[in-house]
Amino acid sequence: MIASVALKPKPIPSEQQYIVLQGVSWATYQNLVREIIHEQRARITYDQGQLEIMVPLPEHESYKRLFGRMIETTTEELGLEIRSFGSCTWGRADLQRGIEADESYYIQQEKSVRGRINLDLSTDPAPDLVIEIDITSSSLNRMGIYARLGVGEVWRFDGSQLRFYILQEGSYTEVEVSQVLPLLQRADVLAMIQKAQETGETTWIKAVREWIRTLI
Template sequence: MPTTIDRTHNLFPQPTPDRVLLENVSWQTYEALVRDVENQPGLRLTYDRGCLEIMNPLVPHERTKKLTGRMVETLTEESNIEICSLGSLTCKRRDLERGLEPDQCYYIQNEPAVRGKTEIDFDRDPPPDLAIEIDISSSSLDRIAIYADLGVPELWRYDGSDVIIYRLEDKTYRTCDRSPTFPQMTPDAIVRFLEMSQTMGETSWIRAFREWVNAGYG
């Protein structure tokens, strides 16, 4: 049955063109909307203890998340590392009353634990090992805290100019000067290749990244 949003929910002031924020949203309504969004590719939902942000990503956001994801996928392919790529998989836990869709997410160390699964239950399955967060226009909710609460070990966040790499330690994110999973991947390297993509075709760009990987990260 289609689900509609209760119009009695209070909108926060000044919604932006690509997102709207609702408050006093129940967990049941959030889960119903998650099911509805499966038929509307592109929409992103972030739920944080009664607050719900609905985001319609714009072109720069979608391009950047795809390019960053391609770097991870090329790196693991060239390094012969098995991964499970799950894109914007909804990651949610009712006991925490929190949930979101990463821009990209990957099982790497825990890839064997989810291999072949058609459904992942975060009450018993591990969270993704790496998530990518493209935050060009800035979320109204604290998505970083939600990732930490869900237990995602590594997070890359790009704000349109800089990359921050986070590692989870004692349920708190600490910034790193390089990826814990891919030690040669630094924030500067990720930004450099994202900037290169602005002046190159995507095929030529990913070929240049692949050559950089195979040259030993020169």
């Protein structure tokens, strides 16, 4: 077991996008989250003693923001209040699991977390929707962690394919239409994301807004 937080992983070279450590305690994981966030941008996932540190590629960060802007524009046009937590680290000590989403939102349960900063998923609801950009595949079962934490819906994009998953009886079922934002169908969202490669981002988000208005 790694005993101390003096652990400071060296920058991960471009050809190696993640490292995995075994036998890491929950306390060490929590401290590493606080340490690494100040040293370099990294995604940290924890699953019962296994700890993965992944450095996202520029492609990953670009898609993350496209999906985030689409969701925020959609909820704005629908007049829905949301609470955005971005790439917040979510975890539960009692489950010995923790994960950093690419984007995370409270939409249906926004009122229950409005104005609050410190949430405890052992008593508070998990985010209604998270975005998972899977350009570099994780070595851990991230979907299993989301399910155990109780995240209601996950959008997972690998650079070409987009999948929507909703949580049903403790596991995820793939669907074609978002449950959190029923206006959005998987195929249409994917088509809009692909269009972002053909134009500037400002022009693209204007097109997204116009598209959403045709659906309302």
